[in-house]
Amino acid sequence: xxxxxxxxxxxxxxxxxxxxxxxxxxxxxxxxxxxxxxxxxxxxxxxxxxxxxxxxxxxxxxxxxxxxxxxxxxxxxxxxxxxxxxxxxxxxxxxxxxxxxxxxxxxxxxxxxxxxxxxxxxxxxxxxxxxxxxxxxxxxxxxxxxxxxxxxxxxxxxxxxxxxxxxxxxxxxxxxxxxxxxxxxxxxxxxxxxxxxxxxxxxxxxxxxxxxxxxxxxxxxxxxxxxxxxxxxxxxxxxxxxxxxxxxxxxxxxxxxxxxxxxxxxxxxxxxxxxxxxxxxxxxxxxxxxxxxxxxxxxxxxxxxxxxxxxxxxxxxxxxxxxxxxxxxxxxxxxxxxxxxxxxxxxxxxxx
Amino acid sequence: xxxxxxxxxxxxxxxxxxxxxxxxxxxxxxxxxxxxxxxxxxxxxxxxxxxxxxxxxxxxxxxxxxxxxxxxxxxxxxxxxxxxxxxxxxxxxxxxxxxxxxxxxxxxxxxxxxxxxxxxxxxxxxxxxxxxxxxxxxxxxxxxxxxxxxxxxxxxxxxxxxxxxxxxxxxxxxxxxxxxxxxxxxxxxxxxxxxxxxxxxxxxxxxxxxxxxxxxxxxxxxxxxxxxxxxxxxxxxxxxxxxxxxxxxxxxxxxxxxxxxxxxxxxxxxxxxxxxxxxxxxxxxxxxxxxxxxx
Numbered sequence: 001x002x003x004x005x006x007x008x009x010x011x012x013x014x015x016x017x018x019x020x021x022x023x024x025x026x027x028x029x030x031x032x033x034x035x036x037x038x039x040x041x042x043x044x045x046x047x048x049x050x051x052x053x054x055x056x057x058x059x060x061x062x063x064x065x066x067x068x069x070x071x072x073x074x075x076x077x078x079x080x081x082x083x084x085x086x087x088x089x090x091x092x093x094x095x096x097x098x099x100x101x102x103x104x105x106x107x108x109x110x111x112x113x114x115x116x117x118x119x120x121x122x123x124x125x126x127x128x129x130x131x132x133x134x135x136x137x138x139x140x141x142x143x144x145x146x147x148x149x150x151x152x153x154x155x156x157x158x159x160x161x162x163x164x165x166x167x168x169x170x171x172x173x174x175x176x177x178x179x180x181x182x183x184x185x186x187x188x189x190x191x192x193x194x195x196x197x198x199x200x201x202x203x204x205x206x207x208x209x210x211x212x213x214x215x216x217x218x219x220x221x222x223x224x225x226x227x228x229x230x231x232x233x234x235x236x237x238x239x240x241x242x243x244x245x246x247x248x249x250x251x252x253x254x255x256x257x258x259x260x261x262x263x264x265x266x267x268x269x270x271x272x273x274x275x276x277x278x279x280x281x282x283x284x285x286x287x288x289x290x291x292x293x294x295x296x297x298x299x300x301x302x303x304x305x306x307x308x309x310x311x312x313x314x315x316x317x318x319x320x321x322x323x324x325x326x327x328x329x330x331x332x333x334x335x336x337x338x339x340x341x342x343x344x345x346x347x348x349x350x351x352x
Numbered sequence: 353x354x355x356x357x358x359x360x361x362x363x364x365x366x367x368x369x370x371x372x373x374x375x376x377x378x379x380x381x382x383x384x385x386x387x388x389x390x391x392x393x394x395x396x397x398x399x400x401x402x403x404x405x406x407x408x409x410x411x412x413x414x415x416x417x418x419x420x421x422x423x424x425x426x427x428x429x430x431x432x433x434x435x436x437x438x439x440x441x442x443x444x445x446x447x448x449x450x451x452x453x454x455x456x457x458x459x460x461x462x463x464x465x466x467x468x469x470x471x472x473x474x475x476x477x478x479x480x481x482x483x484x485x486x487x488x489x490x491x492x493x494x495x496x497x498x499x500x501x502x503x504x505x506x507x508x509x510x511x512x513x514x515x516x517x518x519x520x521x522x523x524x525x526x527x528x529x530x531x532x533x534x535x536x537x538x539x540x541x542x543x544x545x546x547x548x549x550x551x552x553x554x555x556x557x558x559x560x561x562x563x564x565x566x567x568x569x570x571x572x573x574x575x576x577x578x579x580x581x582x583x584x585x586x587x588x589x590x591x592x593x594x595x596x597x598x599x600x601x602x603x604x605x606x607x608x609x610x611x612x613x614x615x616x617x618x619x620x621x622x623x624x625x626x627x628x629x630x631x632x633x634x635x636x637x638x639x640x641x642x643x644x645x646x647x
Contacts, residue, residue: 092446143626149446150385150577151626154619157574165612279570283454290447322458329451334436337444 053204057197066196068312070268073203074261076304077210079288080297081257086286087295088218089250090230091140092149095156096285098136099129099255101163101277103262108176108272109169118182118267125263126256132159133255137248156282163274175273182267199268206264210257214297217253226250230295280322287325290332292339299341355485357607358600363491365599366498367560370553371576372583372591373505374546380522380586381542384442387449388429389550390573391456394566396422396551397558398464401471411473419551425456426547427540435536453569460566468565471558494556501549502592509588518542522586571615575602578622584632593633 039045060066082096106125110116116124139151163170170176181194182202193202217223225246228236237243266272284307289295292303311321332339371393378386400418403409409417433452437445477489509515520528521538529535557572558564575598583594598618605617625632 090443092443094450139623139627143630147385147581147626147630149387149450150574150581151623154574154578154622157571158616158619161613161616280454283450286447286450319462320458323455323462326451326453326455326458330433330448330455333440333444333448333451337440 050208057200063196066200068309070196070200070203072304072308073200073207074264074268075285075288075308076207076301077203077257077261077264078285079292079300079304080210080214081254081261082285083289083294083297083300084214084217084226084257085250085254087289087293087300088223088230089226089247091247091250093136093152093251093254094149094279094282094286095136095152095154095159096254096258097277097279097281098156098159099132099258100262100265100281100285101159101274102129102132102255103259104266104272104276105163105170105176105262106259107263107266108179111179111266112176118180118263122260122263125259129255129259129262130252133251133253133258134248136255137251140247140251141244153279153282156277156279160274160277160279163277170274173274175271175275177271179266179270179272181270193267203264203268206260210260211297211301213257218297222246222249227295283325287329290329290339293341294339296339296341299339302341303339353607355483357603359485359487359491361599361603362596363494363599364560364603365579365596366495367553367556367595368572368576368579368598369502369592369595370498370549370556371572372579372595373502373588374550374553375577375580376583376585376588376591377518377542377546379580380588381518381525381539382434384434384445384449385577386429386543386546387446387573388433388453388456389426389546390569390571390576391453391460392422392426392429392547392550392569393554393557393572393576394460394564394569395425395456396554397471397564397568398460398469398554398566399551400555401469401558401564402464415555418555419548422551422554423544423548426543426550429456429547430540430543434539457566457569464566466566468563471562471564473559490559494560497552497556501552505545505549506588514538514541574622575615575618578618578625581622581630581632582625584634587632587634590632590634597633 056069057066060069078096078100081099082093085091085093085096103125106128107118107121110121110124111118136152136155140148143151164172166172181192184191184193191198193199218226225236225241228239228241229243229246233243265276269276288303288307289300290303291307292299292301371389374389374392375386378384378389396418398418399421400411400414403417404411404414407414429449429452433448434445437448473490475489475493479486479488480492481487509518517528517533517538518541520531520533521535525535528538553572553576554569557568576595579594579598580591581594582598583590583592585591598621601621602614602618606614609617
């Protein structure tokens with residue numbers, strides 16, 4: 001990397017949060033220089049993407065397509081949250097739907113029972129999410145790998161069982177209907193978010209906040225510590241990284257994003273029931289960063305577009321969706337374990 | 353009431369033991385959890401039901417065929433989801449096997465339908481009455497089958513030459529290979545035995561509840577895994593004890609606290625064990641919790 005002339009730096013994936021090793025050779029390759037003009041780090045590329053996102057409701061013809069696009073946004077928030085734990089910290093979490101459920105139920109209960117404003121329920125939901133994240137993060141300090149997978153699986157299942165059986169709080173399988181639409185404004189001027197374009201802009205805002213938060217935290221000391229833990233936990237501990245603190249932080253951060261998505265889901269659907277937060281939901285969320293590339297933010301976003309948008313295109317095959325997803329997970333791990341846009345992990349590059 | 357509850361709990365616990373053995377044997381050899389084991393359990397019951405009702409073949413023959421098919425399925429799982437990833441990071445293997453499990457579960461849903469199917473086996477024998485405790489014959493059948501199979505497995509692993517090879521592979525795969533043991537054959541055999549026992553557990557489970565559905569493997573598998581961890585994963589006797597203990601815990605929890613939270617109770621036990629005694633009751637410290645860098 002040429003430090004004297006920083007303008008010449010070519011960053012192919014700034015958002016990836018990885019190292020820029022090997023750039024010296026790339027600099028002299030004209031093709032890569034050309035590609036660098038369209039890299040995500042260029043301000044005009046970012047502006048184009050934002051503008052492109054803003055005009056989507058104007059060009060999309062049907063409400064149905066709009067609905068699918070809103071779901072893609074929702075899953076981008078969920079998958080980016082999970083990506084923090086799975087992709088950057090390297091901890092398996094097969095219970096992400098639990099945080100999603102916590103956010104959705106917090107918003108639903110506070111809005112329906114206590115008439116709270118949607119905007120206030122978001123921070124409350126996120127705080128509850130963080131508490132659950134810490135609760136789940138705690139066992140991770142003791143267990144690793146496949147044990148961790150089982151613990152998170154069990155945790156997700158416990159949250160589902162509680163949501164299904166605690167009639168007094170969640171009304172069990174009957175769910176909570178009639179969640180009001182969010183409002184902006186004061187007593188005499190009110191804007192109600194109840195149309196598809198309005199919901200689209202709301203989720204777009206959440207997606208941008210999530211991407212920004214992820215990029216910033218990944219490029220910080222915290223992100224470096226997470227990646228060090230992912231590459232080798234023991235070495236990271238020896239280097240002075242506080243495993244307890246950073247692992248809990250990863251789970252808390254991930255859970256807060258999961259809860260944010262849940263809050264949106266509650267008002268968008270205006271109905272929550274335990275069936276939206278089954279183990280299959282967690283699996284769908286997991287497959288997104290796996291497809292896009294664990295530890296890659298652009299990859300995860302593309303993964304969400306493919307995984308959520310894809311099955312809608314082939315609606316006739318919806319019955320086979322889960323079968324294909326399972327087969328896909330196996331094949332992906334055999335053929336390209338780092339995902340479409342992911343980088344090889346240290347552990348994969350160098351066999352120990 | 354208490355003893356009635358106990359009889360049910362112990363026969364259910366024996367089922368968990370049988371299923372837990374599959375997890376613990378595979379873990380002992382390759383140090384990985386076979387997430388697809390619950391699906392083998394489910395397929396065992398479904399194959400038997402399918403052969404029994406579809407071809408009107410009597411139960412014992414159908415059960416044997418079902419066990420054989422499930423064993424083949426277990427070997428297939430090893431061949432497809434594990435072997436290509438033998439040297440991959442554990443992360444990749446877990447996701448691959450999880451994918452296998454989802455694949456099998458939903459394949460079963462498509463082939464056999466998502467609704468509950470009646471699995472009816474009539475032994476034609478009257479329940480036994482001890483005091484005022486009613487013991488249906490099927491409970492005795494379940495308990496006896498489980499105990500006989502577990503004893504047979506214990507002897508097989510302890511006394512035979514192949515059992516010795518299995519123990520050697522579990523202790524140190526590289527050294528075992530240098531001693532001339534065919535590791536691949538041992539792994540396949542382990543999957544085969546584990547799957548066969550899992551299929552038997554599935555059939556006994558179906559006899560116990562008289563109904564089967566494509567998603568029954570998930571909860572039962574998670575509970576059996578809990579049992580394996582409770583007893584000390586990698587240890588066959590631990591799996592036996594852990595299963596029966598979990599059955600009793602669950603029976604007490606469901607009977608005296610709330611039956612709605614029966615499943616949550618089992619997972620709670622799992623999480624507590626993993627936090628406070630990850631090596632389990634009979635496991636050795638450091639052996640089961642060791643992070644194996646070569647995998």
